[in-house]
Amino acid sequence: MNVALLPWDRMWGDLAPVGRDARSGGYRRSAWTSEDATLREWFAGEAAARGLDLVTDRAGNQWAWWGDPDADGPGLVLGSHLDSVPDGGAFDGPLGVVSAFAALDAVRDRGFTPSRPIAVAHFCDEEGARFGIACAGSRILTGALDAVRARGLTDADGITMAEAMTRAGHDPAHLGTDAETLRRVGTFVELHVEQGRGLADLDRAVAVGSAIRPHGRWRVDLPGEANHAGTTLLADRDDPMLAFASLVLAAREAAEKHDAVATCGKVRVEPNGVNAIPSLVTGWVDARGDDEARVRAVIADLTSLVEDRRGTLTEESWTGITPFPTDLAGRLSALLDDAPVLATGAGHDAGILSAAGVPTAMLFVRNPTGVSHSPAEFAERDDCLAGVAALATVAEELAR
Ligand code: GLV
């Protein structure tokens, strides 16, 4: 285990300043930005330092192979993502990539000879913070996100994903389902910081994932009439901000009613002037629940409210319930001292790969507060190292 300490600390330290907001301590690491380029270079450097073969797939995801997956595959892939939500935490994503490299180091240091190639993967644009679609890299890879739609997605400044990729030196013409890359992946294991208090409550450091709960994102456009904030009588106003306020409250009410969760975490106002009644408010609703019916019931309640206000509600992404193979989860739990088996309400590339038919598992590392998507996201170093040890054990089991 000690052999894994040094590389883990060095890698964690190398990533710490990338995209860090000095005021909040949170991270801004969006897809196809300069921060993203630094993270991609870091990944390539880690691959080169270990003599791994670096491959970038058609969607821009990076793969660092120990062994030849075409000759001797399909292989075992360990990995996660490096991007963040706006002002996100250090652990969501990077913990999985750093732990994958550290686990690979550990098994190689032990002299382990795998029966099949092993790779570390870096999936791009997992959070969808810039272009709106979460897990864009794995969705494009598997065909769950159409390449034409992906290229045309725009960020807040109207820059398309295709333009952003081109500026970052990647040809968007290659975007598309990548069967050749997928064929190389025999099994995928994603380690992730837990985004709840399940492990803290159980007093355990590491869990195995059982399933990802259904979740989706909807865009709501609420039109109004721009007018002067001082001279327009209240009775004469057509103010879409009032409709948006109702939507936020209705989302909470519907979530409580249907035993789900719903969040309005992003809003865009046109023209966004302090002394002008808005002409348009665009808001986003993220809704999740234990089953699809609950989530759909929340959205049905909101649809009628939005239509009453002459607005539109558009589904931007949907991910159905994604159970991970029970036999694999059970096998890994037994291997890891009967590790707890937990479901999660967070989305992951592991879910996209699993839905595409790749045998997939997840490991979670204890998060003492459960806080995530926030600068306060945290995991104790000892728990992170326990995660590396667990991942190394899993790698040896699945590649023996
Ligand atoms: C990603 O972390 C998500 O669950 O939205």
Ligand code: MN
């Ligand atoms: Mn996340």
Ligand code: MN
């Ligand atoms: Mn994540």
